[in-house]
Amino acid sequence: MTFDLLRASLFAAVLIVLGGYMFVFRPLEGTVADRYSELDAARSTLERSLALAHRIPSLTAERATLAAQLDRVHVRERRAATVERFLHTVAGVAGRDDVAVESVAADAREGAPLAVAAHAHTPLFDELALDVSLRGRYGDVIRAVRELNGGDVATRISLSSLGNAGRRPGARPQLTAAFHVLLLREADDSTTHNARPR
Helix, strand or coil, X not given: CCCCHHHHHHHHHHHHHHHHHHHHHHHHHHHXXXXXXXXXXXXXXXXXXXXXXXXXXXXXHHHXXXXXXXXXXXXXXXXXXXXXXXHHHHHHHHHHCCCEEEEEEECCCCCCCCCCCCCCCCCCEEEEEEEEEEEECHHHHHHHHHHHHCCCCCEEEEEEEEEECCCCCCCCXXXXXXXXXXXXXXXXXXXXXXXXXX
16 A cells, blocks of 8 residues: 555645634634624614614603693692582583582592502502582583583593483473592602592
């Protein structure tokens, strides 16, 4: 068996190339793939940040609109001012809509506050409960309730009861409607359900 120098040199060169591929290029392929993954993740994060940056002006405008709406319904006023403003709206509705206000009373069901867990968060709004009874024609009562709900006090109005009012001779039929009204005002750390009105 003769030793062929040319074949041995070629064989050695192939071994060196394979060894370089196995020990140098293969590990680098994994590192390059990891780098590409990191670059893709960074690009995705950057695209999300840019998309959010493009939304900032519209979010700022929306925030200003919401702040103006909250200012319109006076949620930052004291309890007494909130109730006074609502009663003024009730009086205006009664004068305009041919509806009689039969009663306005504090909700008798609002008793002692429920126990609150120590880890519970302070609610965003304090609710002041009232019961309001209106008497008038159906369309007038509906219009009056819409005006109360769209007034300058944040309210949640729900129907408690509905019945026929005594009919006068020659007059159209009337109904009596009782509503449960929650006046909403911004809660603060000192707000509790049994706190005296401020």
